[in-house]
Amino acid sequence: MTAIFETGGKQYTAEVGTVLYVEKLNAEADSEVVFDKVLMANGVVGRPYVSGAQVKAKVLKNGKSKKIKIFKYNQKKNYHRTQGHRQPYTKIEITSIK
Numbered sequence: 001m002t003a004i005f006e007t008g009g010k011q012y013t014a015e016v017g018t019v020l021y022v023e024k025l026n027a028e029a030d031s032e033v034v035f036d037k038v039l040m041a042n043g044v045v046g047r048p049y050v051s052g053a054q055v056k057a058k059v060l061k062n063g064k065s066k067k068i069k070i071f072k073y074n075q076k077k078n079y080h081r082t083q084g085h086r087q088p089y090t091k092i093e094i095t096s097i098k
Contacts, residue, residue: 001015001016001041001042001097002014002015002040002041002042002097003015003038003040003041003042003053003055003097004038004039004040004041005035005037005038005039005055006035006037006038006039007022007023007025007035007037008022008023008024008025009023010022010023011039014055014057014094014097015094015097016094016095016096016097017093017094018093018094019060019091019092019093019094020057020091020092020093020094021065021089021090021091022089022090022092023088023089023090024062024088024089024090025059025062025090025092027059027062027090028059028062029059029060029061029062030058030059031058031059032056032057032058032059032095033056033057033058033059033092034054034055034056034057035054035055035056035057036049036053036054037049038050038053038054038055041053041097041098042097052098053097053098054097054098055094055096055097055098056094056095056096056097056098057092057093057094057095058092058093058095059090059091059092060091060092060093061090061091062088062089062090062091063088063089063091064086064087064088064089065086065087065088065089066086067084067085067086068084068085068086069082069083069084070082070083070084070085071083
């Protein structure tokens with residue numbers, strides 16, 4: 001059984017046992033989260049969401065991704081700035097799809 005659900009402004013394809021990295025959720029490690037914004041479940045497409053469908057997942061950990069460097073530069077103007085960013089994420093494992 002497969003499902004497509006939405007969280008953090010992005011859409012994810014899920015099957016039972018799939019491990020995903022999603023935008024940071026307010027949930028502790030080893031807790032369970034329920035996603036009810038399911039766009040498609042087992043071939044049934046919702047308008048915009050499938051009513052009564054849920055994707056349950058277990059939170060494995062919260063963390064930050066690798067640092068990316070932002071470098072701004074204007075030639076001949078003696079302007080250069082360096083900035084870094086680490087995007088927070090939540091690692092989840094899909095446990096059930098209803």
